Amino acid sequence: MACDNCVQRMIDKPIYVDIKPDVQKMLEVIDAITKIKQQVTRNDVIDVFRQSQAKDIKNQFGHLPVYQEKFPRILKTKDVFLLLDDLVLCKLVHIVYYLRGKNRFTIQVFTLICTKNFITK
Numbered sequence: 001m002a003c004d005n006c007v008q009r010m011i012d013k014p015i016y017v018d019i020k021p022d023v024q025k026m027l028e029v030i031d032a033i034t035k036i037k038q039q040v041t042r043n044d045v046i047d048v049f050r051q052s053q054a055k056d057i058k059n060q061f062g063h064l065p066v067y068q069e070k071f072p073r074i075l076k077t078k079d080v081f082l083l084l085d086d087l088v089l090c091k092l093v094h095i096v097y098y099l100r101g102k103n104r105f106t107i108q109v110f111t112l113i114c115t116k117n118f119i120t121k
Contacts, residue, residue: 019083022075025049025066026083030093032066046080049073
């Protein structure tokens with residue numbers, strides 16, 4: 001017997017999509033921006049992955065080949081956030097939180113744990 005959540009998901013008729021190219025690109029983005037910036041936020045990662053045209057993003061990361069490279073994205077923006085969360089949960093990406101001031105967490109820093117070659121295995 002299946003749980004209610006499983007039954008509902010099957011009613012929705014999910015479509016399975018290979019997002020390996022997006023996973024590889026996300027890992028490349030994290031690797032590239034953590035090499036040039038010490039404090040990287042979740043939004044930095046997403047903005048570079050989505051190739052945001054915002055002026056501050058272009059100024060900070062516009063010179064990176066991973067930002068300039070055109071590639072077909074499979075995931076939509078809301079799903080990209082979920083992908084990043086999943087990479088953290090799968091321990092492919094590690095987050096370090098810095099404590100600033102009195103008991104206040106302000107910065108998330110991402111560090112790459114594995115290489116993109118891990119994905120192809």
